[in-house]
Amino acid sequence: MLQKTNRLTLVEQVALQMESLIESGKWVVGMRIPAEPKLMTELNVSRNTLREAIRALIHAGLLKTKQGDGTYVCSSSVLGVVLQKRILHSDTLQTLEVRHALEREGAHLAAQRRTSDEANELLLQLERCEAAAALGDIDGFVTEDIRLHQSIVAASHNEILIELYDHIAEAAQDSITSLTRYEVGADFLEMHRQLVEAIVDQDADRAVAAVHRYIAESQAVLDVKGGKQP
Structure with a gap:
């Protein structure tokens, strides 16, 4: 009834x-x-x-x-509030694993769907990241790095993925900052350049491989911080 x-x-x-x-x-x-x-x-x-x-x-x-x-x-949004509360009760590794899933799919779709204007903006945003790193400005680098990944996901043109990633990035900023203080180096920056160039070249497989590399590097950093490696 x-x-x-x-x-x-x-x-x-x-x-x-x-x-x-x-x-x-x-x-x-x-x-x-x-x-x-x-x-x-x-x-x-x-x-x-x-x-x-x-x-x-x-x-x-x-x-x-x-x-x-x-x-x-x-x-x-209410979704953002829920994600923020959930991430506060999750460890950095779990947050990184979620970022991996979203950034991998975002990079894959961006390589297929990005516009010429978006490709140019990604290259400019990458330069901002590199400039902040060169100055040793960690907080500035984190801000520009998050914007870079948000721009990549935005180029996927998948509205649900974009909204999810924006909330994750907002909620996870503290953990990203903490991790970045240990991992910013020439190799890490080069992986990001490889990612952006793959998207610009519309090479989805190469873009996904670049995401795998920098996430694996981040996980290795977490293992060292957590005492899992000598």
Whole structure:
């Protein structure tokens, strides 16, 4: 027997509208959301209804309040929140294994689907990575390295893969930073150059092989850090 449809409360409707603003990119991560009076006018709701909706999104992990400053967007989707919480309870090796799966498929598809503009942007982004490494700027390198991998996955033109990878990269940044402090060297940079050049050349097999190489190098670094090797 069919169940009677439950109607959303006004608070739930407002929360969904605000969530839509976040997921659509109109409210980006790090942005302070508009003040209460403006939101009350735009959404045509009372102060109490608005505050309840905001509390619901804070509880969901999409918003956070800074005392005396305002309310800020802290994640771009509920999926991102879930992944962040999961990664916090996972070790670096498991995170690396997930990155391997996503980056491998991203590289494979990017080599087949990248546009000429995307190929040029990948080469420019690679140069930014190399410049940061040459300066010994580890934090800068991590930022540019994440952007490089996000650009590669974006060139796959698979929207689900892009969204998953963006959330993984955002959630795993601390572990990536920790690992990168040990592994940035000429060989590691050369593997990334090989990856980008394979995608530019539209050689999917060579691109996948490059991903395998730098992930294997990262796993070897983890083994050394963990005392598994002499």
